Amino acid sequence: MAKKKSDSDVTAGGAEGSAPAKPYVVLARKYRPQTFDDLIGQETMVQTLRNAFASGRIAHGFMLTGVRGVGKTTTARILARALNYETDTISVPTIDMPGLGRHCLEIMESRHPDVIEMDAASNTGVDNIREIIESARYRPLSARTKVFIIDEVHMLSKGAFNALLKTLEEPPGHVKFIFATTEIRKVPVTVLSRCQRFDLRRVDVPRLAQHLKNIVANEGAAADDDALTLISRAAEGSVRDALSILDQAISTSFAPETGGDSTVTATAVRALLGLADRGRIFDLLETLAAGEIASALGALDGLHKDGAEAAQVLADLAEAVHITARVKAVGPDAAGEALALEEKRRAATLGDKLSMPLLARLWQMLLKGLDEAGKAPNPLAAAEMVLIRIAHTSDLPPPDEIIRALGGAPERRRNGAAPAEGTRAGAGATAEATGDAATARASRAQPASPDFDLDLLPEDDRDFEFPSDGSMMDEDGASDDGDGVAATLAGQGPSLRPLNTFADVVGLAGDRRDAKLKVMLEEQTSLVKFDGVAGTIDLYLLPAASPDVANDLREKLNKWTGRRWIVALSKTPGETPIGQVRREREAQEIAALKRHPAVAAVLNAFPDAEVSPVRRIARDRDDDSKAG
Structure with missing residues (x-):
């Protein structure tokens, strides 16, 4: 893994009588990729660029997008270096850069006169773009290609985008544009259509954990595999986030009394990030499934005292439910490499005890509880209420069993009327088979x-x-x-x-x-x-x-x-709408009722009384006494 030498070459004054000490360079800068071979998880983009450079089909505009920390700005600098790579034997753009060329160091340190970097977050106006357009007219001073790198390009104003369109569509042959953004949807389609777009992917957990393991070995430190997996999962695919967390975890595990580093453990990482212990989360899930409310609330209180946020506990519970359902559905071996062996074992054990409908119910209740905890003035109280609801509903039977237990619809009606006909026909056939014709006719x-x-x-x-x-x-x-x-x-x-x-x-x-x-x-x-x-x-x-x-x-x-x-x-x-006809008929009926002597007498005695619409009563068609 290549290191950024210039950052470590800068010196500062040291203690009395000692040589100047080099300042510490954080891991995110120290292990910043220098070539395309150093990039991890972006093989598709690298292969596309490699083929483009080999065939000479190099675009004049590149759009790099992705979440924070996946290497957009670093890729832009490496691409600028590849466009201007030059040695005694190489004088054409190339992806393969075995060593530093004449312009490489200055480009990677952002101080080359022909590679202009601009932060669009602080330079959003038309005037800033006009400077770029004016500069693009002149040939590069020393390099082969003049490269403009605009970071966070989505922050440019509408006028700035419009001012850039013409130059971006037909730039001079010696000019290349490289844009980087985390909000690709905010970039106008008129700009996107003039660039080749590359979506930098999140680095998956196993790949990122292996990358961290190599860096830990280079640093002479030690870390458990579970700790590196936990850091990789917390980084959510961002290499920079993972390196920042690892840097902090190594510092946390440093033992001054022994004068050396100690091993970075999963427990230390959880304490550092404020995450709940995964084993304790599975214990809490088992307690909830058993309906033990007091134990569940005590476990939640213990996790909260140890630094875990209430909403984070609910999120971890939801993740544990998802892991359990996934292991139950596809098996531990196919559940994913991101899971630790202990997590797979606990999930498999819990999946044997819980049904899939119950897991689906827990998932829905936890998702709703997460939303409640985010809006509640006291997230801990909201989380406790969620756990109480889950514990109370953990042993409820499915809805169809509840309906049958309450005397609701039997199986034949839920499947339609056909089974009922079949049941009656079957009863008649049974009676006929026994020779009782009268009983058979009666049953039919x-x-x-x-x-x-x-x-x-x-x-x-x-x-x-x-x-x-x-x-x-x-x-x-x-x-x-x-x-x-x-x-x-x-x-x-x-x-x-x-x-x-x-x-x-x-x-x-x-x-x-x-x-x-x-x-x-x-x-x-x-x-x-x-x-x-x-x-x-x-x-x-x-x-x-x-x-x-x-x-x-x-x-x-x-x-x-x-x-x-x-x-x-x-x-x-x-015709007149049915509703209007009905209301007019009801009004006529009420008016007729009010004219009845008995009703009129009641209304005179009770002036505030009202006559409500009359509800029709079903009558027997053969009962003439109810006619009228």
Whole structure:
């Protein structure tokens, strides 16, 4: 690994009677790559540039993008060095740079007159770009190519970008532009289209950990593999972040009493970063899965006292749940190289105890809890409430078991009405097989009565009556068999409701619990034409109606009825909307009631009394006493 020599060559005054001591250079600068071979994790970009240089197809503009610390500025300097690489035997641009050329040292130290670096964060205006444009007119002083490196290019103003466009599109032959940015979406597409874009990738955890291991060996220090993995994971793919953390971890592990370095351990790294111990996180997850609230809260309090933030504990718990689910799904060997062996073992053990639905539930609750902890004035209290909820719900059965335990929908209704028919047919066949013809006929003739619990239905749906003939009657007196209504309530299977009028279509939308569509049909549409036999509906949309109501109605009618419908829009208004008709009818009924002598007497006695809309009561079709 090449080192930046100039940083270590600078000297400062030392103690009395001693030679000047070299100042310490942080690892992020000391191990900054000097050639393309030193870059890690960017093989695709390096191969593309290597082929371009070999074939002479070198672009005049390069756009380097990626997260912080992946090497954008360093790559720009190496690219400028490759463009101007020159030795006694090499006088053309080349990717292979075995040693320092005539301009290499000055370029890498940012002091070459023909390689101009500009920080767009502090030079955002048009005047700064005009200086670049003016300088681009002149040939380089000593190098082969004049290179302009603009870092954080997305910070340029709109005017600055516009001023740069013409020169960027047709620059002089001796000029190259290299841009670097972390916010590629803020760069205008007019600039992007004039450059070759290279996305520098995050370095994965195993590769970054190996890189840190090599640096630790070069520094004469020692570090556990788990500690390096933890640092690599905390760096989130950024090499500079990883080197900064490693630098601090080595300093933390220094033992002055022994006069030498000690080993960097995972415990020391967790304490340094304020991260919770992974083993303690798995212990906390097991405690939560067992429903032990007191132990879980005590573990959270202990982690918080040791320096772990409450939100970080929840994030670590979510990561532990993800690791457990991943190991349970694909096995420890395929769970990823970024996991330590102990993590894989704990995740496999925990995965054997927890079901996948429970892990999915824990994941969702922890994600919601993370959001709550971020907004709460006391994150620790929010985290405790999250753990309490998780512990209380850890032993809950799945929703379908809860419904069956409460007397809800049996298996046959959740699979549609067909099993019910099969059950009745099977009962008849069994009776016939035993030779009891009368019993067989009775089993076929007598429909099974609905066995779901009305308390589980919405309040508006509890007015269904169960006549003795097995049919079901709604509040308007329309009859349907039990399996048809059960299928309608479950939202499965074609509807058995006859669609003779547009009001029947609105009623079907209500049966299917599509309140939005029902309201739109009642209040925001005017019926122009309805033909239930041909399956055609013409509607006029009122000003407040959604333009998608026709397509929505057509698709849902096709699904609900099992036949093809055509819903067209008319430019001419038709009938009065159903909702308005209903309100006018109710107003007339209330007015008629108020004229009744008994009601009038009550209203006179109680001036503040009001007559509410009358709810129609379902009646038996064969009971003439309820007619009228």
